[in-house]
Amino acid sequence: MNTHGTPPPPPSWHVPPDPAARYAAGTAPEPDAWSLEKHVEACGTCAGRVSEAVRAGAAGPELALGRAELLRLVESLPGRADPTGMARAAGTTGAPVSTARAPRAPAKAGSPAAQRRLRTHRLLWALGPALRLGWVVGVLLVALGAVLLAYGAGQAVARPLLLAVAPVVPVAGVAASYGRHTDPLHELHASMPGGNLRLLLRRTACALGLSMPVLTAAGAVLPAAEGVPGAAAWLLPGLALALGALALGSWIGCRRASAVVGGGWALAVTAPALGEEGLPLHITPYIDAFAPQASWAAAAVVCAGLLTVRRTFFDRMERA
Amino acid sequence: MSSDKGGGVTVSGLTVRHRRTLALDAVDLDFAPGVHGLLGPNGAGKTSLIRVLATVAAPTAGRVSLLGGDISNHRERTEARRRLGYLPQEFGYYPGFTVREFVAYVAWLKEMPAASVPGAVERVVERVGLADRIDAKVKSLSGGMIRRVGIAQALVNDPALLLLDEPTAGLDPEQRFEFRALLRDVGTASTVIVSTHLVEDVATACTEVTLLDAGRVAYRGTPGELSALGDERRPGQEADPLGDNPIERGYTTVLRSHRQLLPEARR
Numbered sequence: 042m043n044t045h046g047t048p049p050p051p052p053s054w055h056v057p058p059d060p061a062a063r064y065a066a067g068t069a070p071e072p073d074a075w076s077l078e079k080h081v082e083a084c085g086t087c088a089g090r091v092s093e094a095v096r097a098g099a100a101g102p103e104l105a106l107g108r109a110e111l112l113r114l115v116e117s118l119p120g121r122a123d124p125t126g127m128a129r130a131a132g133t134t135g136a137p138v139s140t141a142r143a144p145r146a147p148a149k150a151g152s153p154a155a156q157r158r159l160r161t162h163r164l165l166w167a168l169g170p171a172l173r174l175g176w177v178v179g180v181l182l183v184a185l186g187a188v189l190l191a192y193g194a195g196q197a198v199a200r201p202l203l204l205a206v207a208p209v210v211p212v213a214g215v216a217a218s219y220g221r222h223t224d225p226l227h228e229l230h231a232s233m234p235g236g237n238l239r240l241l242l243r244r245t246a247c248a249l250g251l252s253m254p255v256l257t258a259a260g261a262v263l264p265a266a267e268g269v270p271g272a273a274a275w276l277l278p279g280l281a282l283a284l285g286a287l288a289l290g291s292w293i294g295c296r297r298a299s300a301v302v303g304g305g306w307a308l309a310v311t312a313p314a315l316g317e318e319g320l321p322l323h324i325t326p327y328i329d330a331f332a333p334q335a336s337w338a339a340a341a342v343v344c345a346g347l348l349t350v351r352r353t354f355f356d357r358m359e360r361a
Numbered sequence: 362m363s364s365d366k367g368g369g370v371t372v373s374g375l376t377v378r379h380r381r382t383l384a385l386d387a388v389d390l391d392f393a394p395g396v397h398g399l400l401g402p403n404g405a406g407k408t409s410l411i412r413v414l415a416t417v418a419a420p421t422a423g424r425v426s427l428l429g430g431d432i433s434n435h436r437e438r439t440e441a442r443r444r445l446g447y448l449p450q451e452f453g454y455y456p457g458f459t460v461r462e463f464v465a466y467v468a469w470l471k472e473m474p475a476a477s478v479p480g481a482v483e484r485v486v487e488r489v490g491l492a493d494r495i496d497a498k499v500k501s502l503s504g505g506m507i508r509r510v511g512i513a514q515a516l517v518n519d520p521a522l523l524l525l526d527e528p529t530a531g532l533d534p535e536q537r538f539e540f541r542a543l544l545r546d547v548g549t550a551s552t553v554i555v556s557t558h559l560v561e562d563v564a565t566a567c568t569e570v571t572l573l574d575a576g577r578v579a580y581r582g583t584p585g586e587l588s589a590l591g592d593e594r595r596p597g598q599e600a601d602p603l604g605d606n607p608i609e610r611g612y613t614t615v616l617r618s619h620r621q622l623l624p625e626a627r628r
Contacts, residue, residue: 225453229514232415234442235470353435359418 056080056087064091065098176217180210180252184259191263198322200263204270205310205324207256208279209303212286214248215241216299221359223296237356241295245283253279270329277337278328282306284344291351368428368444368521369393369552370414375423377409377576384409386576387423396548398563398584399556400612401573407556408450410573411526414554415447428521443472446520450527452511456500460491460510463499467514481517489513490539504531512540516547523553529562541566564588564608572615579619587611 063069081088096104183206191199219241221227230236253276260272282302289298314323327333370392377385385406399407412418413425416432428444430437454463461482468478486495489509494502499510508531515523529537544566547553557563563570564584572580572587580587591603591610603613 226455228417228449228451228453229447229467230470231417232442232445232447233467233470234439234472240470356435356438 055084056090058090058094061087061091061094062098065094065100067099173214173217173223176214176248177251179213180255183207183210184255187259188262197264197266200260200266200269200272201322201324203256203260203263204275204328205322207252207260207275208282209306210252210256211245211248211279211283212299212303214252215245215283215286216296216303218244218248220295231356231359238352241287241290241355245287249280249283268325268329270325274328274334277334277341281337281341281344284341284348288344288347288351291348291354370428370522370554371424371426372410372414373424375410375413375425376421377406377413377418378421379409383576385413385420388573388576388578390571390578390581392552392554392569394548394550394552395568396544396553396555396566398567398570399554399573400558400560400563400570401579402616403558404575405573406576407573408526409576411447411524411554411556412449414522415445415449415524416442417447417449441522443518444521445471446515446518446523448511448515448525448528450530452508454499454507454510456498458499459496460486460499460502460513461495463510464514464517468517471518473518481519485513485517488516488543505533505536508532509536512543519551521551523547523551525553525555527556527558529557529559537562560604560606560608560612572612572619574616574619577619580615584608587615590614 060069060073064074081091095101183203187199187203190196190202217223224230230240257272257276260275263272286295286298286302289301292298293301309327310322310324312323328337370390372388372390375385375388375390376383388406388410390410399410401407409418413420414427416427416438425432427438427441430441432438432441455466458466464482464486465478468481469475473481483492483495486492489512491506491509491513494506499507502510508528512525512528515525529540532540541562544553544555548568555562555567567584570580570582570584570587571578588607588611591607591612591614603610
């Protein structure tokens with residue numbers, strides 16, 4: 042590509058009319074076209090000559106239209122500094138040459154519109170693959186299932202059940218979106234500076250960002266039950282478990298860490314209630330009242346700290 | 362760090378072990394700017410070497426210096442990764458992405474300045490001949506086109522080190538021809554390492570050949586020197602069992618003599 046910084050040497054040759062015409066018609070061989078383009082960057086006379094040839098060529102009418110449009114735009118700009126200077130520039134020098142080479146290009150390269158488009162995509166990139174269809178469907182099914190259970194079957198267990206399942210949903214989302222086993226781009230991600238922890242954190246944020254509102258909203262429409270915590274009570278445990286899975290993942294990998302954290306939670310919720318009547322769920326003591334919530338908050342902070350300390354372990358290279 | 366795009370690659374005592382098999386056995390190599398062909402039979406260690414150089418797999422032993430940085434150092438590895446282009450053998454993609462989105466996604470993860478991304482994406486997609494399909498979904502493309510998307514994503518950051526693992530698989534002869542021209546072009550300023558099992562890729566596109574066998578370097582030289590080995594041994598025979606053209610014969614000759622020298626390396 043272009044070498045920047047070095048002043049162009051004085052041109053030792055000039056573009057003859059014939060190659061200029063061929064260039065304008067788009068029939069010049071690539072190397073000739075390149076050397077011509079390089080030359081007109083430094084030589085005003087030739088730039089003018091080539092521009093003239095281009096305006097006289099097939100792209101002429103389109104260029105005239107574009108120029109008129111540009112001039113109109115410049116005229117309409119409030120507080121314009123030097124409209125005549127800009128108009129002159131648009132009429133004579135380099136600009137028409139560069140557009141004439143690629144009249145069919147989808148282009149607008151680097152234009153504000155293209156950049157805006159890519160910026161919105163940036164968010165969707167992190168989201169898109171993170172929100173694996175199976176997991177998104179899973180989140181919606183959990184929410185819908187809880188509501189149906191509560192109103193369809195008149196079950197009072199719907200809310201405790203939802204509160205017991207919800208905290209592991211984001212963890213499952215992280216496991217489903219990142220790592221060698223589920224991500225078709227893992228090999229590439231592993232070779233790129235932003236493909237490791239940064240990507241993992243974005244995807245975790247997406248998983249939390251989708252599951253938290255959906256599952257909390259579902260919990261909020263369930264009938265209140267005696268002695269069962271509110272719909273938002275799972276949020277801190279959910280955050281702490283997700284961060285815990287990430288931190289543990291720095292040692293044993295995300296998929297295994299998610300399995301350990303998810304399995305541990307399932308065990309903690311069901312094991313103490315095994316002998317009891319009704320649905321074996323031991324959830325309220327974990328999340329009701331201030332003390333357990335404060336503990337979850339503390340656990341989340343500790344896990345976040347661990348994650349910060351262990352951050353370089355995420356881009357460690359795979360060991361055979 | 363110099364702004365020089367070269368820098369090259371130095372590998373010393375590189376050993377890679379996959380469970381009980383030795384993929385690379387104390388290999389010493391260096392690669393300067395230019396196009397380097399990596400030849401060898403299946404299981405010779407080509408992919409293992411490329412994956413170590415791509416900073417995906419950690420070496421079991423040995424030192425690897427990429428573009429002036431030691432890859433066992435976190436900071437230097439990150440710096441090298443920004444200037445790396447990698448096309449894995451199994452190239453995965455997200456089916457919902459368009460070509461433009463996919464290449465831009467990679468550019469973003471390579472930490473390119475945001476303002477330069479849209480332009481760089483369009484230039485590189487044009488360079489691999491997919492300008493008219495830039496807004497098509499990747500999954501709607503043919504195998505050869507998907508391969509070219511893979512080449513585009515590797516090239517988007519104008520890498521100082523380009524690593525391609527079997528890039529010509531799935532390309533038709535005309536596309537291979539264009540691809541080799543592209544390689545020569547990139548190789549004028551950057552270090553390009555291409556693993557392939559097609560000797561004609563090496564003969565036409567590479568400035569240097571490294572032949573691996575059973576985890577060791579069996580031969581290094583120019584494609585012309587490898588062809589010359591094939592010419593010496595079997596002049597003017599028809600239906601030569603060593604190969605149809607000089608470079609194939611040279612390849613077979615080198616492999617045979619390497620295996621005789623290292624009987625324990627034979628599989």
